[in-house]
Amino acid sequence: MIRPRIATTLVAVLLALFFVFPTVVVIASSFGKGRIVEFPPRGLTWDWYAEIFTDRVWTGAFANSMVVGILAAAMAMAVGTVLAIAASRTRILPPMLVTGAAMIPVIVPGVVLSIGVYVIAVRVGLTGSVVGLAIAHAAIGVPFVFINVLARLAALDRQIEEAAQVCGAGQVTTLRTVTIPIVLPSVVIGGALAFISSWDEFMVALFMNSPTFRTIPVVVWGEVLSGAEPSTSAASAVVTLVSIVILGLAVGLPRTTERKRPQ
Template identity: 45%
Template sequence: MRPSKFTIAFGILLAIFLVAPTIIVTVTSFSAGEIIQFPLKEASLRWYEEILTDRGWLQAFGNSLLVGLFAALLAAVFGVSIAFMAARGTAVPRRLIVNAGIGPILIPVVVIAIGIYMVFSRLGLGGDVPSLAIAHSVIGIPFVFINSLAAFAALEENVEDAALACGASRAVTLFRIVLPQIAPSVLVGSLLAFGSSWDEVIVAQFLNTPGFRTIPVVIWGQMREGIQPSTAAVGTLLTLISMVVFIVIALVNLNRGRRRQGVA
């Protein structure tokens, strides 16, 4: 059944509505003036040159990158572990494990931020990459958990039983048979966890210090004083990196779909 003309027109208008703000920010990032201009009177790359040569911006970029990578790694470890418990474990009720795995999605981020801040302040944590990475991994765990749980559900237990029957230990079965087969799902979840950390600002606001700030925190601080062309340039770069992440996710999913069709 082909969509009606009204449906097509509505879809196009909705797409324009969603994409227009990003396009406007991207265009204004090429402004040659000292203030935001739209439409542009003169185009220039001066603001990109400024942020790519400014020590403060580069340090914030580095902090965000390191935090995102470590947060994704931690989310992958804990997300896969919880998913394995939910799919194969029997000691704890499955419903309880699933609720724990998806819980951070259901809880408002500000509540998570306050809770993490109260715990970390007692432990003397905060203001560095490891502390914020641990905090962001909490937000990223559900992305890995949901993808991994679906992969475990699609994986037949007969494969594991056959490996155990052939003399392989449970550890060998897990690391050489199970994990390689669910690796694409884990990768997708980890990339989503990285994306959630990359642009997260609420938790980062609670844990940042004058000597340690991520890109979203720096942008938020600048916007309180007024939107500048440099802020638009940074926002454009963040959008570009996010697009790259989601393109990789789409390619992984496409490759995974082709493999399943080949197996079928």
């Protein structure tokens, strides 16, 4: 009879393989020498990676995705932090109302959100632009920042802020010199997650694209529809690698901060 611990470990390993295997297939197929996606690949080559880093369509899409992701993450960090502080430190608006507003992008179905963003973008002339898509992706990324910062504020000892105010610091000074530095790692982690969500977001980007402005997921989708080449697998592998690196940095930041903090 299988012991519970062994059974649990076996199930965990099988689930991990189930979720990781598609990524392994994509990465492996990106090295194939054939003109179509094959697994296992027949022969190995780096040519498809050379293509996506030299072809104008791919390089332009990578540049668009990177710029949009950085702008979206920056805006999400600012808005998400403000909303988290408003929900936990002020009473101008009910905390539940602020929380609901911050979490709307998670609650609303993706198709509905995409159509709404597209209609607004058409009216203000922001379709097919970096700024328009960055604003839309920032809205999607706000919940990641909001949840992380709100959790850190909830765990923060209020006596630290009260001590600063007793020493003569006003609310703005306390916020700038005490609260924000403490929650900054959470802000950065939320921003990293917001970047990742923008980096590989497809549905809103599909509605907001134009013949001269497309992001990586949209280009990959178009290539798949017209007959997938290993270059699409190479682009997908790069997207995955960037996401893993960003996620690794986000996870490692709190530990680094704790180690540097004086005991």
